[in-house]
Amino acid sequence: MTKKYEEHEKYDLIVIGAGMAGIAAATKCASQGWRVAIVDSLPYGGTCALRGCDPKKILRRGAEILDAAHLMGDKGIDEGGLSVNWAQLMKHKHGFTDGVPTSMEDDLKAHGVQTLHGTAVFTGPTEVEVSGVGYHAPKILIATGATPAPLDFPGHEHLIDSTAFLNLESLPPRVLFVGGGFVSFEFAHIAARAGSRPIIIDRGPRPLKSFDPDLVDLLIRRGTQAGVDVQSGTSITGVEKVPAGYQVHLEQQGVAAMIEVDLVVHGAGRLPDLSRLDLEAGGVAYGPRGIDVTADLQSVTNSAVYAAGDAADTQGMPLTPVAVVEAKVAASNILKSGNAVPDYAATPTAVFTIPELVRVGALENEARSRGMDIDVRYTDTSRWFSQYRVGETAGAAKILVDRSTDLIVGAHLFGHGYAELVNTISLAMKYGLTARELRSSPAVYPSIASDLGSML
Ligand SMILES: Cc1cc2nc3c(=O)[nH]c(=O)nc-3n(C[C@H](O)[C@H](O)[C@H](O)COP(=O)(O)OP(=O)(O)OC[C@H]3O[C@@H](n4cnc5c(N)ncnc54)[C@H](O)[C@@H]3O)c2cc1C
Numbered sequence: 098m099t100k101k102y103e104e105h106e107k108y109d110l111i112v113i114g115a116g117m118a119g120i121a122a123a124t125k126c127a128s129q130g131w132r133v134a135i136v137d138s139l140p141y142g143g144t145c146a147l148r149g150c151d152p153k154k155i156l157r158r159g160a161e162i163l164d165a166a167h168l169m170g171d172k173g174i175d176e177g178g179l180s181v182n183w184a185q186l187m188k189h190k191h192g193f194t195d196g197v198p199t200s201m202e203d204d205l206k207a208h209g210v211q212t213l214h215g216t217a218v219f220t221g222p223t224e225v226e227v228s229g230v231g232y233h234a235p236k237i238l239i240a241t242g243a244t245p246a247p248l249d250f251p252g253h254e255h256l257i258d259s260t261a262f263l264n265l266e267s268l269p270p271r272v273l274f275v276g277g278g279f280v281s282f283e284f285a286h287i288a289a290r291a292g293s294r295p296i297i298i299d300r301g302p303r304p305l306k307s308f309d310p311d312l313v314d315l316l317i318r319r320g321t322q323a324g325v326d327v328q329s330g331t332s333i334t335g336v337e338k339v340p341a342g343y344q345v346h347l348e349q350q351g352v353a354a355m356i357e358v359d360l361v362v363h364g365a366g367r368l369p370d371l372s373r374l375d376l377e378a379g380g381v382a383y384g385p386r387g388i389d390v391t392a393d394l395q396s397v398t399n400s401a402v403y404a405a406g407d408a409a410d411t412q413g414m415p416l417t418p419v420a421v422v423e424a425k426v427a428a429s430n431i432l433k434s435g436n437a438v439p440d441y442a443a444t445p446t447a448v449f450t451i452p453e454l455v456r457v458g459a460l461e462n463e464a465r466s467r468g469m470d471i472d473v474r475y476t477d478t479s480r481w482f483s484q485y486r487v488g489e490t491a492g493a494a495k496i497l498v499d500r501s502t503d504l505i506v507g508a509h510l511f512g513h514g515y516a517e518l519v520n521t522i523s524l525a526m527k528y529g530l531t532a533r534e535l536r537s538s539p540a541v542y543p544s545i546a547s548d549l550g551s552m553l
């Protein structure tokens with residue numbers, strides 16, 4: 098430290114990024130009596146609460162109601178006249194998101210955390226600058242999250258990103274999503290129920306690559322019935338603005354095509370948000386997957402620096418529960434100079450389409466390639482009571498059980514309510530309950546949880 102810092106510029110820990118990871122770590126260290134400052138260039142709350150999980154799921158609620166009424170259309174429910182009022186649904190979303198920055202910042206202050214606003218830039222290994230003011234701390238946590246991956250086809254600047262989609266004042270009739278991942282599927286399923294005709298373009302042979310392919314096929318079929326068109330193996334060669342909207346130029350197996358739409362949305366992946374940090378000045382190594390960290394989340398080149406969440410190159414997926422687990426482990430290691438490592442086992446994940454697609458643990462091909470002798474318990478649940486009751490016609494479960502131990506090594510579900518059910522399976526996997534034990538555990542009947550025994 099060559100520069101002389103004022104008292105209010107010196108902290109025990111500076112956290113960069115006030116999303117789920119940054120807030121969890123800052124709160125934990127401050128509650129142990131550390132002098133902590135946290136900084137964000139945007140209002141506090143991060144992607145999940147303001148621009149991701151929560152606003153998305155509020156919009157999905159409107160879409161779910163439309164879908165639910167449609168499924169019961171010939172079963173005593175008159176769906177005539179029912180529609181999504183996008184502007185009011187958006188207002189409902191704002192009713193939640195608008196209060197988040199203040200409540201999160203107030204909570205941090207109540208824990209004694211100094212809250213700063215602006216872009217943090219490293220000026221040395223233990224120094225950062227925010228809005229022209231220099232700060233020093235012997236420990237710095239990078240929790241800057243992720244940002245949409247840059248795209249290189251001509252006209253990519255016409256695309257809107259997920260944040261802009263979640264703030265649309267009105268939903269146009271023709272929407273094209275670039276990329277067949279979480280964002281595109283979830284948004285397209287909302288858009289279809291809200292009266293739009295969404296198209297998902299994915300360049301790979303299969304969309305949603307990290308999910309069970311048999312269940313992805315069922316989801317695509319169910320989505321088609323709801324008006325979601327998925328085109329795989331298709332590359333975008335350019336996007337052109339025209340008076341009536343946008344012309345999206347495509348190439349499918351060497352054949353050129355063009356689709357005209359009103360809106361083109363980026364759902365083609367996200368990358369760690371590191372570009373504004375000047376990591377070279379901090380001596381912090383990084384790559385395309387994020388900050389290079391050891392298993393205990395410490396920078397491999399600067400021992401003062403830790404990273405957690407979407408910004409860190411770890412085995413964990415870019416998901417909120419992973420960001421929080423990593424942040425707590427990083428905070429504990431920072432506090433105690435410890436070497437704890439995050440436990441990623443049995444982290445469940447869901448694509449919140451209607452109905453949802455969920456996964457925990459290994460895919461079938463992963464388990465087989467590890468040489469495991471697995472019993473694949475596949476069940477078509479589309480005619481089960483829980484799906485019949487709501488008029489649903491699609492649903493399936495694939496649970497992989499290790500024959501030698503009777504432990505569940507992976508579970509893949511597609512159907513209404515299964516994003517809740519998977520949490521029970523995750524718990525069983527984490528704490529070593531066998532399939533037999535889980536099957537014999539009573540559940541409220543009738544409930545989604547009571548499906549589990551039969552799935553096993
Ligand atoms: C549309 C969408 C829907 C999603 N839905 C789900 C879901 O349903 N479930 C789920 O588990 N996950 C979901 N995710 C993923 C989840 O939101 C992220 O994994 C999680 O929010 C990551 O948290 P984080 O704290 O690492 O980063 P973030 O929450 O992104 O926070 C990082 C913060 O750092 C700030 N920042 C960046 N650079 C700087 C800098 N130089 N100086 C100051 N501040 C900086 C940013 O402004 C940001 O606020 C979704 C993501 C998206 C985009």
Ligand SMILES: NC(=O)c1ccc[n+]([C@@H]2O[C@H](COP(=O)([O-])OP(=O)(O)OC[C@H]3O[C@@H](n4cnc5c(N)ncnc54)[C@H](O)[C@@H]3O)[C@@H](O)[C@H]2O)c1
Pocket residue numbers: 248275276277278279280281283298299300301304305306331332333363364365366367414415416446447448449
């Ligand atoms: N429910 C959830 O938990 C949730 C929801 C949204 C996002 N997320 C997180 O955010 C991350 C990013 O989500 P995402 O949906 O943006 O990305 P993704 O990584 O899930 O999917 C991106 C897809 O876009 C395709 N693609 C990339 N470039 C393309 C191009 N030029 N043309 C056509 N296809 C292209 C890829 O092949 C891939 O299938 C996810 O990995 C996930 O961890 C989670």
